Amino acid sequence: MTLQSSTPLTTKDLPDSCDYLVVGAGATGMSFCDSLIQGLFLLYNNNNDDNNNNDDHNNSISIVLVDQHTQPGGQWNDSYDFVQLHQPSAMYGVESTPLEHQQPYKNKDREEEQQQQQQQEDAHRATRNEILIYYQNLVQKWQTNNYNNSYNNNNNYNATATATATATATAEQDSSRNNNLRVNFFFAGNSTVKFPFSSSHRHDDTYQIITTTTHTHNAKEDDGTLTTTTKDNRRTVVTRTIRVRNRFVDARYLQPDLPVTVAPKFHYNANNIHCIPVNDLVTTPLLNTNDKNNNNNNNCQQQSQKQQPYVVVIGGGKTGMDAIVYLLQQQQQQQQQQQQEQEQHLPKSNICWVVPHDPWITAREHIGNCIEFVHDASKQLEQKEQTINNNNNNNDKQQQYCLEAISVDLVQQTFLKWEQEGKIYRLFPNNKDRSYNNTSTTSGSSSRTTFTTEELPTKFNDATLSKEELQLIRSLPPSHIIRGRGRVQIHDTTGDLIMQDETRIPLPFSHHDDNRNNSNAATATTATATATATAIVDRTIYVHCSAGAFNYTNLSGTVPTKIFDNRTITIQDVYGTPGFCFAGSIIGKLESLHYYYNNSNSNNDNDNDSRHKFTDDEMNRMCRAPLPPPPPPPPPPENKNDVLGPSGGSVAALTPDHSWIQRLLNLKQWLQIPELRDWLVQHRLFNLNHYDTAKDVEYMVNETYQILLKYGLVIDNRC
Numbered sequence: 001m002t003l004q005s006s007t008p009l010t011t012k013d014l015p016d017s018c019d020y021l022v023v024g025a026g027a028t029g030m031s032f033c034d035s036l037i038q039g040l041f042l043l044y045n046n047n048n049d050d051n052n053n054n055d056d057h058n059n060s061i062s063i064v065l066v067d068q069h070t071q072p073g074g075q076w077n078d079s080y081d082f083v084q085l086h087q088p089s090a091m092y093g094v095e096s097t098p099l100e101h102q103q104p105y106k107n108k109d110r111e112e113e114q115q116q117q118q119q120q121e122d123a124h125r126a127t128r129n130e131i132l133i134y135y136q137n138l139v140q141k142w143q144t145n146n147y148n149n150s151y152n153n154n155n156n157y158n159a160t161a162t163a164t165a166t167a168t169a170t171a172e173q174d175s176s177r178n179n180n181l182r183v184n185f186f187f188a189g190n191s192t193v194k195f196p197f198s199s200s201h202r203h204d205d206t207y208q209i210i211t212t213t214t215h216t217h218n219a220k221e222d223d224g225t226l227t228t229t230t231k232d233n234r235r236t237v238v239t240r241t242i243r244v245r246n247r248f249v250d251a252r253y254l255q256p257d258l259p260v261t262v263a264p265k266f267h268y269n270a271n272n273i274h275c276i277p278v279n280d281l282v283t284t285p286l287l288n289t290n291d292k293n294n295n296n297n298n299n300c301q302q303q304s305q306k307q308q309p310y311v312v313v314i315g316g317g318k319t320g321m322d323a324i325v326y327l328l329q330q331q332q333q334q335q336q337q338q339q340q341e342q343e344q345h346l347p348k349s350n351i352c353w354v355v356p357h358d359p360w361i362t363a364r365e366h367i368g369n370c371i372e373f374v375h376d377a378s379k380q381l382e383q384k385e386q387t388i389n390n391n392n393n394n395n396d397k398q399q400q401y402c403l404e405a406i407s408v409d410l411v412q413q414t415f416l417k418w419e420q421e422g423k424i425y426r427l428f429p430n431n432k433d434r435s436y437n438n439t440s441t442t443s444g445s446s447s448r449t450t451f452t453t454e455e456l457p458t459k460f461n462d463a464t465l466s467k468e469e470l471q472l473i474r475s476l477p478p479s480h481i482i483r484g485r486g487r488v489q490i491h492d493t494t495g496d497l498i499m500q501d502e503t504r505i506p507l508p509f510s511h512h513d514d515n516r517n518n519s520n521a522a523t524a525t526t527a528t529a530t531a532t533a534t535a536i537v538d539r540t541i542y543v544h545c546s547a548g549a550f551n552y553t554n555l556s557g558t559v560p561t562k563i564f565d566n567r568t569i570t571i572q573d574v575y576g577t578p579g580f581c582f583a584g585s586i587i588g589k590l591e592s593l594h595y596y597y598n599n600s601n602s603n604n605d606n607d608n609d610s611r612h613k614f615t616d617d618e619m620n621r622m623c624r625a626p627l628p629p630p631p632p633p634p635p636p637p638e639n640k641n642d643v644l645g646p647s648g649g650s651v652a653a654l655t656p657d658h659s660w661i662q663r664l665l666n667l668k669q670w671l672q673i674p675e676l677r678d679w680l681v682q683h684r685l686f687n688l689n690h691y692d693t694a695k696d697v698e699y700m701v702n703e704t705y706q707i708l709l710k711y712g713l714v715i716d717n718r719c
Contacts, residue, residue, distance in 0.1 A: 098684065139185075259278050313327075314543065365422065487499075
């Protein structure tokens, strides 16, 4: 699908100065801009008397949004074509504008029709293209000053474009009502920002925007400059200096690792092994084998091209799940089409999935959230304490229990509780059918590894599946899901997978196994087995899904950064998933309050000393975020090829520094601020907006806080 590009801008269209220079037009950058604009509209239009004497500059702001991609959307520009949101569209995007499909009711009096439509909206999961178009439409609206900042009866923002107001009428209205806010918005694609990478840059106010344009024909600029090109594309690089009056906003901090930008977390011989990023899965023919190695053996090529490939997906997170579901859905669809050639589809027996660590999987039918998870964990602590007290245990046992409270067992017990409630899945309940045949150590001794039912998943990255998708994955032969054995280090030229614990696992494809295992058969000579193994390798496509989106390799080993730091804002994980959209939104909302109270006459009020001043220090105290990941350890001397890198998402004990505890403390403080309290519950992206009132949310948060404080899981004097 071809997207309609936003209004093109060149560097000459950009202003010489702006109030906010935002770098990164992904989920956090877009939600920051949206909530900054919406928050300022609300403040300026609801406080008319305070602003009547403001000068014109204070009633207008300019925002320049810069991104390296041609269009807004961040990582969605680089994602694989078949990707969809794992969660409903209602949980993603920006504050002002729904992403889910919203159609007017044909008959408002029919309650049944309304319920059906609401169910469709709740179930909608936007595709990659839908998300890119959504963000593109937002930028077009902002660039044309096409706003409607009114509220509906539920106090939710209504961002429907006001097509009836002409530019002239808008200008006349702004002139007659000086208190109205005007926003000048600019988007510069194919651009980067240059500034000194030192602590001193945070106090500078001048930046360089570098825009790279690819030309395919002669282009004459308005100033008479002629850029001559041939049939080959030529690039024009233009640098523009811009002064920032207020803040530089870095929205790239939470940039995820993607298979197209991060190398595989395993070592392989590219001359023998065909490895592709998940993006290439759509364009790679799965009905025959590509000429991947440019072999000179034409006979072997012609023979292999008549055969279907084997596909090995490596990676147990969201991307790996998407790849497996995509392959199986394609297989289902092709079977249903009943094509003339019965073997056109890729059979399940040709698909293998390597899941290094068993994950807990969020159930799409009943999506929970980290705040409610921590609340349930705290209630389990409380119940266990009551049991201990009823048994008249002594203080030593009480102290021992406090130590146990912060262990990983508490988190696992809560996951088990959620599994019973239908909020969490795992690949196979009770780890049934979890065994590996024909495994051996690198020394060659054969063994059979069986796992006990007591073992639980060890990873949680909030990957989400429906029950239908989970059943589809479970339809793979059990031997074709290699899980829980650690991450792959090396792909041997024989096609075997050598795991992190040095266990060698042969590929589970039937012809391969038959020849490798039938050592007593007369036909299974060493030469024949080697030739068969080579043929299997030549037909095998390894799909790289091992980047680990939340590993943040660009942050690895960096110095912790304040979110609000003088002339700079760095958007960080202050409230986490889904998609970090809400993190950008809450920081944008806080910045709107900071800007308003520091630039309007309301700052001169002397009768409200108790009001929050929204200084950087105050806002940083209510915006805790995880520290950057440490640098990965160097590979051990005995294995220079160990390039695994970090493995994120481990199920860890709740501690005062745990990101879920940090989010709870942030939320507790936000609920104490009048300007944020009701705004939170009415926010379309807030993961607790199913509560009726802010008071209900606050009760649950305070109850959780008090229990955690009692057991030392909260060390905080600021709440």
